[in-house]
Amino acid sequence: MTISPLVPIVLPLAAAAISLGLGRFTRLRRVVGITALTATLAVSVALLMATRDGALVVVEVGGWESPLGITLVVDLFSAIMLTVSSTMLLAVLLYATGSPRTNDTELFFHPVYMVLAAGVSACFTTGDLFNLFVAFEVTLVASYVLITLGGSRAQVRHGTTYVVISLLASTLFITAVGLVYAATGSVNMADLAVRLPEIDPGLRSALGLLFLVVFGIKAAIFPLFFWLPDSYPTAAAPITAIFAGLLTKVGVYAIIRSQTLLFGSDESSSLLLVVASLTMAVGVLGAIAQNDVKRILSFHIVSQIGYMIFGLGLFTTAGLAATVFYVVHHIVVKTTLFLVGGLIEERAGTGELRRLGGLQHSSPFIAALFLIPALSLAGVPPMSGFVAKLSLVQSGLAAGANVTVAVSLAVSILTLFSMTKIWAGAFWGAPIDPVPESAGQNDPETGLSALMVGSTAVLVAAGLAFVVFATPLYDLGQTAAAVMADSTKYIEAVLGA
Amino acid sequence: MIVVAMAVTIAVLYGAGTYLLLQRNLSRIVLGLAVLGHGANLLLLMAGGRAGRPPIVGLDEPSAVADPLPQALALTAIVITFGVNAFLLALAYRSWLLNRSDEVEDDVEDRRIAAAVARFARSEEAREKRERMEAEAQEPAE
Numbered sequence: 001m002t003i004s005p006l007v008p009i010v011l012p013l014a015a016a017a018i019s020l021g022l023g024r025f026t027r028l029r030r031v032v033g034i035t036a037l038t039a040t041l042a043v044s045v046a047l048l049m050a051t052r053d054g055a056l057v058v059v060e061v062g063g064w065e066s067p068l069g070i071t072l073v074v075d076l077f078s079a080i081m082l083t084v085s086s087t088m089l090l091a092v093l094l095y096a097t098g099s100p101r102t103n104d105t106e107l108f109f110h111p112v113y114m115v116l117a118a119g120v121s122a123c124f125t126t127g128d129l130f131n132l133f134v135a136f137e138v139t140l141v142a143s144y145v146l147i148t149l150g151g152s153r154a155q156v157r158h159g160t161t162y163v164v165i166s167l168l169a170s171t172l173f174i175t176a177v178g179l180v181y182a183a184t185g186s187v188n189m190a191d192l193a194v195r196l197p198e199i200d201p202g203l204r205s206a207l208g209l210l211f212l213v214v215f216g217i218k219a220a221i222f223p224l225f226f227w228l229p230d231s232y233p234t235a236a237a238p239i240t241a242i243f244a245g246l247l248t249k250v251g252v253y254a255i256i257r258s259q260t261l262l263f264g265s266d267e268s269s270s271l272l273l274v275v276a277s278l279t280m281a282v283g284v285l286g287a288i289a290q291n292d293v294k295r296i297l298s299f300h301i302v303s304q305i306g307y308m309i310f311g312l313g314l315f316t317t318a319g320l321a322a323t324v325f326y327v328v329h330h331i332v333v334k335t336t337l338f339l340v341g342g343l344i345e346e347r348a349g350t351g352e353l354r355r356l357g358g359l360q361h362s363s364p365f366i367a368a369l370f371l372i373p374a375l376s377l378a379g380v381p382p383m384s385g386f387v388a389k390l391s392l393v394q395s396g397l398a399a400g401a402n403v404t405v406a407v408s409l410a411v412s413i414l415t416l417f418s419m420t421k422i423w424a425g426a427f428w429g430a431p432i433d434p435v436p437e438s439a440g441q442n443d444p445e446t447g448l449s450a451l452m453v454g455s456t457a458v459l460v461a462a463g464l465a466f467v468v469f470a471t472p473l474y475d476l477g478q479t480a481a482a483v484m485a486d487s488t489k490y491i492e493a494v495l496g497a
Numbered sequence: 498m499i500v501v502a503m504a505v506t507i508a509v510l511y512g513a514g515t516y517l518l519l520q521r522n523l524s525r526i527v528l529g530l531a532v533l534g535h536g537a538n539l540l541l542l543m544a545g546g547r548a549g550r551p552p553i554v555g556l557d558e559p560s561a562v563a564d565p566l567p568q569a570l571a572l573t574a575i576v577i578t579f580g581v582n583a584f585l586l587a588l589a590y591r592s593w594l595l596n597r598s599d600e601v602e603d604d605v606e607d608r609r610i611a612a613a614v615a616r617f618a619r620s621e622e623a624r625e626k627r628e629r630m631e632a633e634a635q636e637p638a639e
Contacts, residue, residue, distance in 0.1 A: 130570050130573075133574075134573060134577070137577045137581070140581075141580065141581060141584070144581075144584055144588075145584075148588060148591075151591060153595050153596070156588060156591050156592045156595060157592065159588060160523065160585075160588055160589070160592060160601075163581075163584070163585055163588060164518075164526055164530065164585070167530050167581055167585065168518065168530070168533070170577075170581075171514075171530070171533045171534055171536075171537050171578075174534075174537040174538070174540070174541060174574050175536075175537050175540055177541070177570070178537065178540040178541040178543075178544040178567070178570075179540070179544070181541070181544040181545070181566075181567060181570075182543070182544035187566075187570070
């Protein structure tokens with residue numbers, strides 16, 4: 001029996017509708033949401049099993065044959081991304097239901113969160129450029145609502161920046177799709193992979209660059225990242241966590257997919273390497289200058305995106321495999337760090353470093369939960385970040401990109417520095433410790449609920465599991481990279497031999 | 498001829514949209530995005546090639562029919578642009594309720610850096626002045 005890639009899109013959408021119908025029954029809505037995401041996770045794992053040996057799952061929606069109809073394609077990379085994203089969505093939803101600051105009792109939180117889940121799944125499964133645009137829009141519209149859910153002054157202000165930038169990117173996206181259609185007469189990605197090499201190479205590069213800008217805005221690469229550190233920290237902690245883990249990575253996924261399948265060339269390789277170095281360096285320098293936990297972490301998202309682009313820019317199978325591993329590691333670690341940031345805020349009432357202190361005495365468990373992913377982010381052995389960075393550096397040296405490798409190593413040290421800044425500011429020193437006012441259901445000692453701490457701890461454990469299972473996971477990344485590097489497989493699977 | 502006219506229209510829409518987007522009033526930015534969206538939709542439509550008969554199976558020869566795909570794409574894009582623009586308008590209204598002003602505010606970070614630079618320049622100036630005065634005060638003693 002084959003599993004349809006439609007399921008991870010349809011399930012959360014159905015849950016969104018049901019959730020909307022349930023109105024104010026918050027408890028029932030939580031059950032619906034958690035059930036739907038658990039089922040999505042199960043289906044994603046099944047898809048992962050089906051594609052594990054490099055096979056592709058293709059579905060033509062409505063029975064129209066590609067390249068005419070709407071095609072959904074799942075290769076190993078898509079399946080990996082689906083599995084990781086649905087795990088994160090589930091863990092963050094659990095955290096959000098336990099967190100008094102998330103407003104999960106708001107009328108629209110659950111339905112919109114489900115729509116976000118559907119949109120992210122659609123981004124990872126679509127085999128059609130225009131549907132990628134639609135999937136992006138579904139994800140973005142959900143994110144607009146989530147980021148401005150409280151309606152406070154700061155949220156409206158930074159939310160407006162976010163919406164305007166995203167809308168501009170979307171308009172550019174439609175423009176690019178229109179131009180591609182005018183040039184080739186198709187929007188099906190497999191069909192485009194056949195047709196694009198036949199058009200004028202200059203035109204092809206121009207189109208590729210336009211798509212790189214569009215996806216670059218979403219992925220927050222240099223110099224298109226400026227909106228991210230402003231808008232992300234204003235939302236509630238779990239929402240920032242899911243945005244940090246998934247939304248930019250959807251952009252990275254689109255860059256990887258379009259570069260491997262459609263627009264890859266020697267020119268774009270050197271361009272991507274330069275962009276990657278600048279993204280890494282500028283992001284981490286921005287992080288060093290900040291004094292708020294969430295803002296530091298937001299700048300680190302930018303810096304980390306640089307590493308992913310670095311692996312892609314090498315255009316070798318080893319580099320691509322390292323990128324796949326890095327993306328997975330990053331999604332888990334970054335989401336965890338933002339959730340811990342939320343725990344800190346919940347515990348101490350603020351995320352500003354100069355008003356924090358001594359948390360390692362008052363909440364040693366939070367300190368441990370922070371320390372592990374923080375060291376992993378910086379790439380300290382034996383954490384998962386070390387494995388990810390090691391594989392990147394090795395493939396970079398093998399491909400002769402010595403400058404970018406040097407930059408990436410320097411950025412690692414600076415990452416460690418800014419993590420120690422949070423550590424010294426929030427966990428060391430004398431405790432400044434009025435326990436904040438918090439909802440009645442939570443532990444009166446700390447203001448934290450078991451769900452929040454529990455879901456964060458599970459993610460930390462997942463990050464540690466990456467180290468234990470590094471070899472099989474890396475092999476999986478290698479297979480995914482091999483499938484992507486050989487685009488004839490993709491084309492054959494979609495268009496038929 | 499019609500192709501040139503459409504190309505000019507699309508260019509004007511993109512130009513006007515970009516100009517409006519660069520203004521400081523949120524309402525103009527919203528209008529700018531709407532205009533840009535129209536430009537993009539027209540571009541999608543034009544990507545399908547020349548105009549033709551309605552694309553209904555069995556009514557006309559396939560060669561006389563207009564390409565239906567860009568029309569479907571444009572319709573989808575119109576719906577999405579419409580929805581998102583409505584949301585943006587609501588957001589702009591909320592922003593006006595909160596601030597009683599339509600201007601997009603300065604970037605906080607930008608202000609902070611500018612203030613820090615100004616402070617640094619002032620302290621440098623003061624230090625130079627002090628050193629000069631100290632040097633002058635020491636001169637007669639020698």
